[in-house]
Amino acid sequence: EGLALFSAATAATDPALVTAKINYSALRSLEVPAKLSLLAGRVTRQSASTAAVSASSSLARQLSGLPEEERLNAVVALVKEKVAGVLGYGSADAVEADRAFHDLGFDSLAAVELRNVLGTVTGLRLPATLVFDYPTSAALAGYLYDQVSGTAGREERYEASPVSTDEPIAIVGMGCRYPGGVSSPEELWQLVIDGADAIGRFPADRGWDLAQIYDPTGERPDTSYTREGGFLADAADFDPGFFGISPREAMIMDPQQRLLLETSWEALERAGIDPTTLKGSPTGVFAGVMYHDYMGSASTGAIVSGRVAYTLGLEGPALTVDTACSSSLVAIHLAAQALRRGECTLALAGGVTVMATPETLIEFSRQGALSRDGRCKAFAASADGTGWSEGVGVLV
Known part of the structure; x- marks a missing residue:
């Protein structure tokens, strides 16, 4: 309004103008000087309304x-x-x-x-x-x-309608990325069939000082006595333009947000659903996230599920769950409950983990709780500690 008044003033020929928004009814209720009587004259909005x-x-x-x-x-x-x-x-x-x-x-x-x-x-x-x-x-x-x-206000409103507790939950789509070059459910299954080893050396694209971090003796402070784990080779790759995100914003986005967003899109496409058609729908997002080590406030866990919901325009529940190693399992459990209670009609559920820093590896080395070769050997006599890995998986 100020700019409109300014434009009108610069186009006028009067030598001195005051641009102001005036409350005429309030002005008329006062005793004003004679010179202002014209300002306070009877003003009607009928013409504008008409x-x-x-x-x-x-x-x-x-x-x-x-x-x-x-x-x-x-x-x-x-x-x-x-x-x-x-x-x-x-x-x-x-x-x-x-x-x-x-x-x-x-x-x-x-x-x-x-x-x-x-x-x-x-x-x-x-x-x-x-x-x-x-x-x-x-x-x-x-x-x-x-x-x-005249059709405004006639849009349909979703009302929660609980369903029978014995109603099966149908998994209609899946997207995933895991160590060993896995980028699809088919490749994950093939990895299992082949009995392949997906564990590899520390990533070289994250700014880690690999020479300084590794100490096989485990005696030097702030080091890891293993240099292997399960890492995503493409954790730093992202196409922000596809999602309407500026490069500057993408730089401060936690990689876990980027991966969950991409994988959620892929999972919906695999379900035969055009992700753009879900805008405004009662679709929920349930994300298990236990790592929060990316720089700044962009690593706040709550943002991860909200990022997916906001980008796709989803209006169902959006929850980020951090119950440590059970985070993704709990997220799927909550998604199934929400579907049965009628809180949403469709749900994206799963989890994501990316180690932006080597701090977890260093801490578990300090405790002597890290496996020497970066591999878990559950229930085996050779078990010597835990191994850390990354990945993202989303069910529809």
Whole structure:
């Protein structure tokens, strides 16, 4: 509003102006000096209100003159045109209907400007959070169409409806990445069939001082007497643009967030579900996460499940579970309970572990609780300690 007043002032020929938003009704209730009497004169908003109704009715009339199947497309075209104008794009064709406004270049100032432009064109009273509530041209057009056509507020609301406790939980999709180059359920099964060894040397792409960390004697402080474990070779790989995430934000994202996001997407595709169609659905996210050693606040466990829910637009429960080694198992248990209670109709459940630092290995070496060769030998006479490994697995 301030910028609109400023623009009006610079276009005027008056020598001295004050741009202000005035509460006329409050001003008229006071005794004002004669020179201000014109300001406090009888002001009516009838003309503005009438203009708003007229504009809205005009848009409704335009839509009513089109076949029903073309009306929404007409509103999408209108929104794209105004978005292009606000952002300075050459034409509406440069604006992708499903691309997030944030990616197109919107900031808070442009968001308010678009709200004002669309308010003028449609005659609707639009919220200041319009662009954030409906973050794409397609979503925004759908909202405007509902408002103008009188269908607003008719959306279906999900109500929890518990199901029988003996109702089986169906696993319809899975995504995973594990040491040994495993990047799919099929490759995981093949690893088991082959009896392959997935344990390998410490990763060289994480900034670890490998020469300093390793001490086979275990006598030097802050070292590990093993240099092997189960590590993901591609833990640092990520395509932020695919998810509409800026490179700068991706840099501070815990790799566990990146991997869970990618694997959740893959698991949904393997279930035959287009992940983009779940926006607004009562789909839950249950993630087991026990490592929180990435830099800064970006490693906060709660963000991991929230990242998936936010990116995909899921509106079911979003829980990050940390019960140490049982985290993923508990997450799956809670997901099954939520489904049976009707708290969600679909759930992503699993867990992720990435060792961003070697601290756990160093600490268990200090305790003498780490296996010498980095391998667990459960129930064997040769068992000599634990071995640490990474991975991510998600069930749908």
